[in-house]
Amino acid sequence: MRKLIYGMNLTLDGYIAAPGDDISWSGPSDELFQWWSDQMRASELSLYGRKLWETMSSYWPTGDQQPNATPAEIEFARLWRDRPKVVFSSTIDKVDWNTRLVTGDAVAEITRLKAEDAGPMEIGGATLAGAAMRAGLIDEYMLVTVPVLVGGGTPFFTALDSWVNLTLVETRTFPGGAVLTRYETKR
Numbered sequence: 229m230r231k232l233i234y235g236m237n238l239t240l241d242g243y244i245a246a247p248g249d250d251i252s253w254s255g256p257s258d259e260l261f262q263w264w265s266d267q268m269r270a271s272e273l274s275l276y277g278r279k280l281w282e283t284m285s286s287y288w289p290t291g292d293q294q295p296n297a298t299p300a301e302i303e304f305a306r307l308w309r310d311r312p313k314v315v316f317s318s319t320i321d322k323v324d325w326n327t328r329l330v331t332g333d334a335v336a337e338i339t340r341l342k343a344e345d346a347g348p349m350e351i352g353g354a355t356l357a358g359a360a361m362r363a364g365l366i367d368e369y370m371l372v373t374v375p376v377l378v379g380g381g382t383p384f385f386t387a388l389d390s391w392v393n394l395t396l397v398e399t400r401t402f403p404g405g406a407v408l409t410r411y412e413t414k415r
Contacts, residue, residue, distance in 0.1 A: 231348040232338065233271065234357045235370025237406070238384040239377060244354055246378035249279070253376045257403040260372065261300035267370070268307050272346055275338065277353025278317035281327075284308065289325055314341070316356050335363045358386030368412050369394065375405040 236244050237254045245251050256264070268274070276284065291297060291305030313327040316334040323329045330337050338360055341349060351357050351366070360366050371384065394411035401407050 230272075230342055230344055230346045231367045232275075232342055232360065232365050233267075233348055233350045233368040233370060234352070234360070234366045235267065235350065235368075235372070235410075236352055236384060237372045237374055239381075240373055240375055241377045241379065242383050242385065243378050243381040244384050245382040247381050249283075249382070250378075251283070253378060254374055256372075256406065258298055258300045260402040260404075260406055261298070261304060263400075263402070263408070265300065265304045265307055267350070268304070268311060271348040271350045272312065273341070273349035274311055274313045275341075275349060275351040275356065276313060276315045277356030278315065278320060279355070280353035281313075281315045281317070281320075281323070285323075285325065335359055335365070338365055339363070354382045354384065354386065361386055361392070362389060364392075366392075366413060368397075368410065370408065370410045372402075373407045373409070 237256065238244050239253060246253060288305050288308040292302040294301070297305070309325050311326060313325070314330055315323050315327055316330050316337070318331050320329065334356060342365060351360055357366070393414040395414055396409065397412050398410040399408060
């Protein structure tokens, strides 16, 4: 059975996007960008909800061709383009860049993917990850907390039906004050 990992940058007050889907607060250092690239390299499949897909696909297909792209951004763009991805949405009808679209039951498809004998997969997007959380499908949480308070927006965590007990497995600080906390779900 493959592992499902939910990880994103979030504000100190728990949001992955400020009101209006503003993520301008999240500009990572080169070291943090490299860390995210390493995480992508360590997994085999990325799962996206529609909103995160639209954000990622609006920039990363050509992110390595931007005039001020850093070496870390160039590497991430190339990894992102080549990586197998699944987008879950009932409102879009086309995806590109090594991506498959699923319009049906996300929890059923994620459960099917988890049952495969394959490497880890990562999930992103609050709504999609929230559904996976409520279904008990997430094995690991990677929170990169950025020292900013935005006061509202899209929360990293969703309301749950029951407690989820976790074990802290790693902490790390990055330039600029971002802090990684990584937890595994106790089963």
